[in-house]
Amino acid sequence: MDNATPMDNATLTVQDQTLELPLTKGTENEVAIGIKALRPSTGVITMDPGFANTGSCESAITFIDGEKGILRYRGYPIEDLAEKSTFSEVAYLLIYGELPTADELESFRRQLRRHSLLHEDMKKFFEGYPPSAPPMSVLSTIVASLAAYYPVANTDDDVNLNIIRLIAKLNTIAAFAYKKSVGQPYVYPCNDHSYAGDFLHMMFAVPAERYDIDPLLTKTLDMLLILHADHEQNCSTSTVRMVGSSGADLFSSISAGIQALSGPLHGGANQAVIEMLEQIENDGRNIAKYVELAKDRDSDFRLMGFGHRVYKNFDPRARVIKQKASEVLDQLGVDDPLLDIARELERIALEDEFFVERRLYPNVDFYSGIIYRAMGIPTNMFTVMFALGRLPGWIAQWLEMKKDPATRIYRPRQIYTGSTERAYEVIGER
Ligand code: ACO
Numbered sequence: 001m002d003n004a005t006p007m008d009n010a011t012l013t014v015q016d017q018t019l020e021l022p023l024t025k026g027t028e029n030e031v032a033i034g035i036k037a038l039r040p041s042t043g044v045i046t047m048d049p050g051f052a053n054t055g056s057c058e059s060a061i062t063f064i065d066g067e068k069g070i071l072r073y074r075g076y077p078i079e080d081l082a083e084k085s086t087f088s089e090v091a092y093l094l095i096y097g098e099l100p101t102a103d104e105l106e107s108f109r110r111q112l113r114r115h116s117l118l119h120e121d122m123k124k125f126f127e128g129y130p131p132s133a134p135p136m137s138v139l140s141t142i143v144a145s146l147a148a149y150y151p152v153a154n155t156d157d158d159v160n161l162n163i164i165r166l167i168a169k170l171n172t173i174a175a176f177a178y179k180k181s182v183g184q185p186y187v188y189p190c191n192d193h194s195y196a197g198d199f200l201h202m203m204f205a206v207p208a209e210r211y212d213i214d215p216l217l218t219k220t221l222d223m224l225l226i227l228h229a230d231h232e233q234n235c236s237t238s239t240v241r242m243v244g245s246s247g248a249d250l251f252s253s254i255s256a257g258i259q260a261l262s263g264p265l266h267g268g269a270n271q272a273v274i275e276m277l278e279q280i281e282n283d284g285r286n287i288a289k290y291v292e293l294a295k296d297r298d299s300d301f302r303l304m305g306f307g308h309r310v311y312k313n314f315d316p317r318a319r320v321i322k323q324k325a326s327e328v329l330d331q332l333g334v335d336d337p338l339l340d341i342a343r344e345l346e347r348i349a350l351e352d353e354f355f356v357e358r359r360l361y362p363n364v365d366f367y368s369g370i371i372y373r374a375m376g377i378p379t380n381m382f383t384v385m386f387a388l389g390r391l392p393g394w395i396a397q398w399l400e401m402k403k404d405p406a407t408r409i410y411r412p413r414q415i416y417t418g419s420t421e422r423a424y425e426v427i428g429e430r
Contacts, residue, residue, distance in 0.1 A: 230393025305366030
């Protein structure tokens with residue numbers, strides 16, 4: 001892309017060579033050293049496990065200042081979007097770069113409604129899974145199989161059509177995955193509802209009963225989807241970009257992103273938080289014991305929903321969700337003991353030297369599961385909800401990667417530490 005502003009060069013001395021390396025600055029003054037010349041000139045590579053200090057691209061989509069706890073999509077603060085916007089509007093903003101006009105938004109919504117049905121044959125895929133199948137694995141495989149139904153897109157219009165299809169159908173796929181897991185008949189999408197409203201309808205309606213969508217649930221879900229919609233170069237988004245960098249199609253790239261999201265250190269943490277809180281509740285609410293366990297270097301236990309690679313301050317999404325959790329539970333008349341445990345856990349951890357020193361704060365997953373529970377969404381669907389929210393971000397990042405002339409296939413290097421060359425001996429001679 002090369003849109004960053006050039007600055008004076010940096011000088012790097014490697015063994016006996018001195019190199020001039022370009023420095024560039026983004027619009028929020030983050031500075032990068034360009035190391036393209038490093039290996040060709042010196043034979044040396046950089047080593048950065050987990051890519052904690054490595055920029056893989058320039059991006060104009062999302063800005064995070066982890067020190068200050070700032071998150072903005074296309075320049076708009078997340079708090080404003082969560083309060084005032086809708087998920088469809090935010091999806092449009094992320095993918096097309098600007099907030100839509102009223103006409104553009106209506107046309108976008110019309111297209112989403114038009115493409116929400118799944119090909120009838122795809123129902124057979126759901127039937128092939130055991131009822132115990134985690135909805136997250138059903139989601140990723142069905143998304144991958146969309147590539148078999150909608151051929152590789154070659155023009156911008158074809159790509160855009162596949163983008164619309166994917167957003168529209170992910171709602172339906174997610175709800176069908178749930179219906180499959182509980183053995184209920186699938187409920188088809190209905191054009192009368194908003195995106196979030198339709199998801200709730202497809203999740204919770206059953207043929208024998210009337211189902212009225214609660215506007216509070218729709219609004220809450222919309223807000224949660226907005227808060228999850230993008231988060232720059234996180235693990236699943238980098239996966240989407242990496243898979244897409246090989247030229248793989250949109251559906252395959254997003255399917256890979258869904259799988260990356262499923263891990264408990266990433267999106268799977270929202271489920272792991274609730275399981276941890278239940279464990280604490282069932283273990284006599286001994287919160288201090290679990291805080292001690294999380295600090296014990298000999299234990300694998302971590303406080304799920306705590307800590308973040310980028311935020312070294314309160315995750316702004318967690319701040320919004322924490323406040324909303326109290327409001328929504330009050331309005332729904334739900335009294336969840338896990339909310340009290342979560343608050344107490346947070347209070348104790350934030351006063352503890354171990355967490356203070358390492359700057360570990362609650363992240364987006366810490367309180368989101370409590371709201372999902374109050375909405376009646378089962379725990380094994382929490383990460384699917386995250387995927388539904390993150391989809392526009394993945395798409396926006398995939399598109400940006402495709403359009404960026406600076407994109408090359410992702411291909412990191414390594415330092416080899418295995419055996420040096422040795423002679424092969426046939427089995428009988430070993
Ligand atoms: N509980 C206890 N200790 C923790 C936690 C935690 N949740 N998170 C980090 N630490 C400790 C580590 O043990 C390490 O301590 P040390 O320096 O004494 O070895 C230090 O804090 C730094 O942790 P790292 O694992 O090196 O940090 P990293 O940036 O690699 O990992 C991660 C970030 C994966 C989010 C981590 O904080 C974690 O495992 N959190 C719990 C899982 C979670 O909530 N994931 C969701 C993240 S948000 C998202 O993806 C949507």
